[in-house]
Amino acid sequence: MAKYIIGVDLGGTKILSAIVTKNGNIVKKVQVPTQASRGRARVVKNIVRSIRTLLMDARVPLSDIEAIGVGAPGPVLFKEGVVLNPPNLPGWKRVPLKKILAREFRKKVVLDNDANAAALGEGAFGFAKGLKNFIFITVSTGIGGGLVIDGKLLRGAWGGAGEVGHMIIEPSGPRCGCGRRGCLEAMASGSAIARLAKAKLKTNKRSLMLKLAGGDISKVNAKTVEDAARSGDSLAKKIINRAARYLGMGLANLINILAPDAIGLGGGVMKMGQMFLGPAEKAARELSLSPAAKLVKIVRAKLGEDAGVIGAAALCMENK
Numbered sequence: 001m002a003k004y005i006i007g008v009d010l011g012g013t014k015i016l017s018a019i020v021t022k023n024g025n026i027v028k029k030v031q032v033p034t035q036a037s038r039g040r041a042r043v044v045k046n047i048v049r050s051i052r053t054l055l056m057d058a059r060v061p062l063s064d065i066e067a068i069g070v071g072a073p074g075p076v077l078f079k080e081g082v083v084l085n086p087p088n089l090p091g092w093k094r095v096p097l098k099k100i101l102a103r104e105f106r107k108k109v110v111l112d113n114d115a116n117a118a119a120l121g122e123g124a125f126g127f128a129k130g131l132k133n134f135i136f137i138t139v140s141t142g143i144g145g146g147l148v149i150d151g152k153l154l155r156g157a158w159g160g161a162g163e164v165g166h167m168i169i170e171p172s173g174p175r176c177g178c179g180r181r182g183c184l185e186a187m188a189s190g191s192a193i194a195r196l197a198k199a200k201l202k203t204n205k206r207s208l209m210l211k212l213a214g215g216d217i218s219k220v221n222a223k224t225v226e227d228a229a230r231s232g233d234s235l236a237k238k239i240i241n242r243a244a245r246y247l248g249m250g251l252a253n254l255i256n257i258l259a260p261d262a263i264g265l266g267g268g269v270m271k272m273g274q275m276f277l278g279p280a281e282k283a284a285r286e287l288s289l290s291p292a293a294k295l296v297k298i299v300r301a302k303l304g305e306d307a308g309v310i311g312a313a314a315l316c317m318e319n320k
């Protein structure tokens with residue numbers, strides 16, 4: 001009987017592939033560059049190559065692999081296994097990635113968007129183990145989410161449910177990557193933090209952020225803001241607080257609608273830890289209705305950098 005599952009985390013800059021046991025342990029992991037700017041055919045080739053390299057490095061024969069799970073940037077058509085048109089994969093338009101990989105490796109392939117995959121991974125092996133109602137949200141360059149309701153991942157009519165990053169929380173806010181204004185992603189993501197810092201620095205030349213960026217405003221990113229805040233810079237602290245409160249506002253909306261057991265927050269921005277989680281949690285509890293506001297657990301997600309590959313593997317173990 002096949003022992004392992006391969007999980008592939010397809011990102012805009014790197015492709016992570018891992019051999020994963022059915023208990024969610026990683027046996028071997030490889031990383032290759034996506035080379036997204038070189039177009040679709042090259043990226044597909046890189047995915048295939050990364051899986052072959054993985055099997056070779058781990059000395060695992062293909063016959064030991066039960067299935068291949070892929071977490072891809074959304075939006076995707078879940079059933080069809082088609083990647084539609086992710087902004088960070090230029091030239092991609094309705095790519096039948098599931099079919100391509102199934103033909104290449106002659107294995108069952110399951111494909112979903114990366115946040116849904118990570119939510120399933122967290123449900124099987126992470127912060128939400130044993131929970132039937134939970135939300136996973138990743139806060140990094142963008143904001144994505146996966147919603148598990150009554151033990152099932154919510155996919156909606158065609159597979160695109162769970163886009164928590166595009167709930168509008170500030171109608172007159174800045175333009176989001178999706179074209180609308182004031183989405184959660186435009187207010188609370190890593191890029192939102194960097195954008196606000198850059199705007200504020202034009203009139204606040206004394207902030208430590210500018211010094212940390214070598215005097216070059218264009219070099220300021222979310223990490224610069226974090227580092228400056230840790231050193232006590234008041235403007236940086238304010239910017240982080242504001243973004244975290246907007247995240248909390250988004251969480252409050254979700255808590256009111258779904259009454260989850262828990263919300264787990266992952267992604268690069270959450271590496272700030274309590275500095276970001278604290279004000280986000282406070283706002284979430286203040287702005288949501290009781291008793292949900294009191295009952296919900298708000299925690300950092302558990303799988304960290306491995307959420308993508310473990311989640312992709314978990315796609316193949318999902319009870320549908």
Ligand SMILES: [Zn+2]
Pocket residue numbers: 165166176177178179180183185186
């Ligand atoms: Zn948006």
